[in-house]
Amino acid sequence: MPHSPGLTLSTAKRLISRWSLPQQRRLLAWLRAELDAADAAIEENWSPPAAKAAVEQQRRGKSVFLRQGVKCGKAGCKCADDNLHGPYWHEYWREGRKVRKKYHGVEIRT
Numbered sequence: 001m002p003h004s005p006g007l008t009l010s011t012a013k014r015l016i017s018r019w020s021l022p023q024q025r026r027l028l029a030w031l032r033a034e035l036d037a038a039d040a041a042i043e044e045n046w047s048p049p050a051a052k053a054a055v056e057q058q059r060r061g062k063s064v065f066l067r068q069g070v071k072c073g074k075a076g077c078k079c080a081d082d083n084l085h086g087p088y089w090h091e092y093w094r095e096g097r098k099v100r101k102k103y104h105g106v107e108i109r110t
Contacts, residue, residue: 048092048099055087058108063093065108 016024047064051057054066069084071077079085089104 043094046094048101050090050092063091065089065091065104 016027019027043062048066050066050068051064054068056067058065067087067089069079069086070088071079072085074080088106089108091102091104091108093100
């Protein structure tokens with residue numbers, strides 16, 4: 001955590017506890033705004049884990065669409081040797097900390 005030399009978290013807590021309630025509320029409002037801005041930046045710039053292997057990528061709203069090859073998992077199939085099926089479109093989006101995925105097929109269906 002970045003901080004000024006000599007200012008530890010325990011020192012900051014001790015100093016802030018001496019502030020008036022209105023000063024503490026202003027600090028809290030500022031901290032919330034900073035955290036909201038940081039969360040929004042993370043949400044806007046996130047990439048699903050499979051993005052590196054995608055043939056194509058599109059962003060629509062809060063979703064990321066990836067066109068990627070897939071393995072079917074059948075023994076002896078061509079995809080076992082990295083000759084993947086597709087590519088097919090998959091939609092990824094976040095719900096809190098969870099990443100959700102939906103299969104769309106050859107074309108994106110909305």
